[in-house]
Amino acid sequence: MGAFPASCPIPLERYPVITMAHGGGGRLMRDLIDKMFATAFDNRWLREAHDSAALEAGEGRVAFTTDGFVVSPRFFPGGDIGSLAVNGTVNDLAMSGAVPQYLASSLIVEEGLAMDELWRVVSSMARAASEAGVEIVTGDTKVVGHGAGDGVYVTTSGVGRIAAGVDVSPARVRAGDALIVSGDVGRHGVAIMAVREGLEFDTEIESDCAPVHREVRALFDAGVDVHCLRDLTRGGMASAVVEIAQSAGVEVEIEEPKIEVRDEVRAACEMLGLDPLYVANEGRFVAFVPECDTVAAVQAIASAAPEGVAPRVVGRVVDAGPGGSGVMLRSSIGAERALDLLSGEQLPRIC
């Protein structure tokens, strides 16, 4: 990353926009790869210019994940499709208890996209990868005709290393576990919607888009016996906890007042008719940990969290009653309601 250029390394006066030929396997594609991708992501695997990257395996199991990103708009307060794609995949790896190591990038670019805009996305990916301490070691680019895409779609896949002894899975969640949320919820989805709807607030709402693997690492370093982790993306915190409860066959009780939702996010949600518990985040996760590890877990997450972001214990796991597995939310006045997956969708194309 030493010689990382500030502006697009493709001469914009010659190639102001992406053409079909940039995906055709010929010289223009080679130029795009050599000048833009190899420059932004520079590392020894890309310099080998091979079909696959050959990686040193190391000890332990390998975590493997993939995620497509189609967010609209591509640029939003607090992030863009590039940083989102990198952080999203870094976080998926972290959620299996892995140390994220290597990413692969697959772009589907629409003919006519401004070359400089592609550079902004690619350089944002490079910065996010550098900040998260991962390398983008292999990639692919396809170009589709005008009207067969929406600027650029990014699929990032990742591999990481799961240390011996780490076993993070819904199957390990059990009665007595504490449910911790790593920070306030609802910001990413609301930041996207605010741009789409042209909403103005006194305080601009920024996406929480960030890598969370350092918070996860802190949990393991503190000796916490982490049972399960899940990032709170599509479907938000509610869907993540419902899915885990159903997989694990347990009942989870959540105290709604303990969940932090920032005032401006709550106000925007009210305006837009959204439930912040179902709104996507991109830098938040839930952790299920044994009751005896609760304090250590909160301290560990807090020690690695971004400034102004604080983890909280918001609930606990109880034995599934005759009603079966599920999630029960208790409000400030003691009213209870069961959470479930939404039957449809709350917000399209937020990630």
Place this chain on the structure above:
Amino acid sequence: MGAFPASCPIPLERYPVITMAHGGGGRLMRDLIDKMFATAFDNRWLREAHDSAALEAGEGRVAFTTDGFVVSPRFFPGGDIGSLAVNGTVNDLAMSGAVPQYLASSLIVEEGLAMDELWRVVSSMARAASEAGVEIVTGDTKVVGHGAGDGVYVTTSGVGRIAAGVDVSPARVRAGDALIVSGDVGRHGVAIMAVREGLEFDTEIESDCAPVHREVRALFDAGVDVHCLRDLTRGGMASAVVEIAQSAGVEVEIEEPKIEVRDEVRAACEMLGLDPLYVANEGRFVAFVPECDTVAAVQAIASAAPEGVAPRVVGRVVDAGPGGSGVMLRSSIGAERALDLLSGEQLPRIC
């Protein structure tokens, strides 16, 4: 794959087409994952329903690759976008000398796609994975609005295992190496173009879409010291050899008459104004091997090749002269022409 259903497991009378909600993180998405993907790709990693798959690492280095597929039309003689995506990524792994093991699937689906058509793609992926002996262990699906895609785009990423001692890379190509092509060239791109242009031939041209890792495995099993491998996708055989020659800093001489192009492919290329050497294939590769291993290499590839497909020695590597690295093609009448990357593209959206 025991209970693999013949028809779409989503009730088509209720959900005849994909809606935005199928990508929204709620119940419809969960249904799509549980009923369609988990059914088609069934394995223990998917049953864990976690953000990443945790894989046993085994010995040696890990190969990692990704490839996006946007082919139009989605279904063509000899394959479809699903089998293409699986074979393409299996082949990219094989080209680094790896044994392909695990795939990840990321779909970007356009709202309004017929559910049954998605099932045809997904079940084709499952069949291709089964035939290639790999497991699809993790995935993601996003839905974009009508007009922001083209039915379905597939990104497949893969990991495989590179055995100790295997070192396949352009850097190992040297003067004296034989250049072997694993079969006839030009079929995939021409099969796609024939459908697009509505061309009719006496013999239908079928794509050569197929996994090639068994042919690669046969090379190693025969003890051939494989220097470099490359599959002949976008840009065809010519571009693949030019890229390797440039990376390796060598000159490659090719005898054009030794390259097999089927009569109907040659006729279609003439009609369409295409050079078959630049047309994409999806089940062909070149191998650079030491001269002394030439016979063993041809026999090994032939032993594992599909019926009717035969490898041939088509050229050799010589020291780069003062003209620098490159590729020289000698025709049947002895005329020589230098091959280079095409300046643009020959065929859009063939893979």
